[in-house]
Amino acid sequence: xxxxxxxxxxxxxxxxxxxxxxxxxxxxxxxxxxxxxxxxxxxxxxxxxxxxxxxxxxxxxxxxxxxxxxxxxxxxxxxxxxxxxxxxxxxxxxxxxxxxxxxxxxxxxxxxxxxxxxxxxxxxxxxxxxxxxxxxxxxxxxxxxxxxxxxxxxxxxxxxxxxxxxxxxxxxxxxxxxxxxxxxxxxxxxxxxxxxxxxxxxxxxxxxxxxxxxxxxxxxxxxxxxxxxxxxxxxxxxxxxxxxxxxxxxxxxxxxxxxxxxxxxxxxxxxxxxxxxxxxxxxxxxxxxxxxxxxxxxxxxxxxxxxxxxxxxxxxxxxxxxxxxxxxxxxxxxxxxxxxxxxxxxxxxxxxxxxxxxxxxxxxxxxxxxxxxxxxxxxxxxxxx
Ligand SMILES: Cc1cc2nc3c(=O)[nH]c(=O)nc-3n(C[C@H](O)[C@H](O)[C@H](O)COP(=O)(O)OP(=O)(O)OC[C@H]3O[C@@H](n4cnc5c(N)ncnc54)[C@H](O)[C@@H]3O)c2cc1C
Numbered sequence: 490x491x492x493x494x495x496x497x498x499x500x501x502x503x504x505x506x507x508x509x510x511x512x513x514x515x516x517x518x519x520x521x522x523x524x525x526x527x528x529x530x531x532x533x534x535x536x537x538x539x540x541x542x543x544x545x546x547x548x549x550x551x552x553x554x555x556x557x558x559x560x561x562x563x564x565x566x567x568x569x570x571x572x573x574x575x576x577x578x579x580x581x582x583x584x585x586x587x588x589x590x591x592x593x594x595x596x597x598x599x600x601x602x603x604x605x606x607x608x609x610x611x612x613x614x615x616x617x618x619x620x621x622x623x624x625x626x627x628x629x630x631x632x633x634x635x636x637x638x639x640x641x642x643x644x645x646x647x648x649x650x651x652x653x654x655x656x657x658x659x660x661x662x663x664x665x666x667x668x669x670x671x672x673x674x675x676x677x678x679x680x681x682x683x684x685x686x687x688x689x690x691x692x693x694x695x696x697x698x699x700x701x702x703x704x705x706x707x708x709x710x711x712x713x714x715x716x717x718x719x720x721x722x723x724x725x726x727x728x729x730x731x732x733x734x735x736x737x738x739x740x741x742x743x744x745x746x747x748x749x750x751x752x753x754x755x756x757x758x759x760x761x762x763x764x765x766x767x768x769x770x771x772x773x774x775x776x777x778x779x780x781x782x783x784x785x786x787x788x789x790x791x792x793x794x795x796x797x798x799x800x801x802x803x804x805x806x807x808x809x810x811x812x813x814x815x816x817x818x819x820x821x822x823x824x825x826x827x828x829x830x831x832x833x834x835x836x837x838x839x840x841x842x843x844x845x846x847x848x849x850x851x852x853x854x855x856x857x858x859x860x861x862x863x864x865x866x867x868x869x870x871x872x873x874x
Pocket of ligand 1: 498499501502503522533587588589617722741742753754757
């Protein structure tokens with residue numbers, strides 16, 4: 490039986506990104522995944538933080554956000570060409586198609602069990618199987634997480650709504666009801682995605698309501714004309730799992746989901762080389778538990794854990810904004826790019842996050858400040874002081 494140095498479970502963006510970097514470092518790596526296409530549209534900022542992966546952003550365009558007024562945003566924003574990104578990451582990798590069903594731990598490492606009766610042995614096993622991880626234990630939560638939901642249509646041309654380019658969020662409300670926003674982005678095959686999105690909430694509006702709000706914006710329900718209909722439901726408030734477990738998590742499986750946006754792909758792409766270096770360093774450690782722990786601490790370094798606590802606080806404030814969300818984002822996008830952009834990254838510094846929070850709080854109108862302060866006034870005072 491071949492014993493690999495690293496078995497990566499999951500052939501999504503996170504699993505392949507990590508494997509790409511460990512392979513480059515000479516770590517004997519095998520990926521196991523279902524081989525399913527990447528169906529989601531991954532949006533990202535062309536902000537220079539993605540290095541070579543920026544070449545896989547198929548279309549980037551000038552972007553606006555609209556609250557009570559319009560903000561022209563820099564840098565440009567775009568959508569990955571999933572096939573191009575996947576082939577960049579998968580080049581040279583050993584990928585086995587299979588369905589992972591379980592894991593067993595031994596003194597030498599771990600055995601990944603496949604549903605077809607086969608197995609793969611590794612000194613280290615990384616679970617990158619997405620937000621419902623198959624092997625890594627997510628942190629236990631008592632309440633269901635808030636959900637970000639969206640109803641989207643892929644259309645063969647851009648509908649006449651909110652200008653002619655990318656719309657990150659348009660908070661002008663098309664009708665009464667829960668506050669939702671419009672998202673418009675061009676896709677790699679020259680089609681357009683238009684989406685009515687409800688930011689994280691404990692009471693997400695039903696898809697039927699999102700559909701009718703989108704129809705109200707577009708002047709008609711274009712569902713019948715759509716090339717594809719997208720129903721998005723992303724669980725938010727992703728917890729940091731226990732860092733003391735034998736299977737290391739990565740990507741959404743490790744809680745790499747931004748508590749405000751639901752995005753995770755760029756965070757995984759940026760973290761992959763750092764975590765790969767930790768894998769490379771840890772495989773020389775004889776005790777498998779210590780190996781796993783050393784890597785976990787690079788998946789979630791102390792600074793990133795502190796940032797997550799601040800983002801969780803920010804999410805709780807967002808949940809309370811209700812009809813004031815547009816005014817909040819006016820204050821947010823009124824800030825210079827270098828102030829608001831780090832807030833959208835899970836790998837920013839504590840200083841960058843608190844500076845963004847402080848600036849937005851100071852710029853926000855009183856009704857928004859009151860809402861932001863409502864839940865946890867003492868924590869907010871510490872942050873904005
Ligand atoms: C409609 C939609 C739109 C989104 N838009 C964005 C966006 O614009 N930007 C962004 O960053 N994020 C977005 N997200 C969130 C994003 O999809 C996920 O956060 C991202 O896919 C996580 O990447 P990952 O590689 O960690 O996990 P996944 O993409 O979930 O990949 C996990 C892989 O593991 C495989 N797998 C799972 N279980 C097993 C098993 N038992 N055995 C073998 N293989 C297995 C799966 O087949 C899958 O390929 C969106 C989500 C949705 C639903």
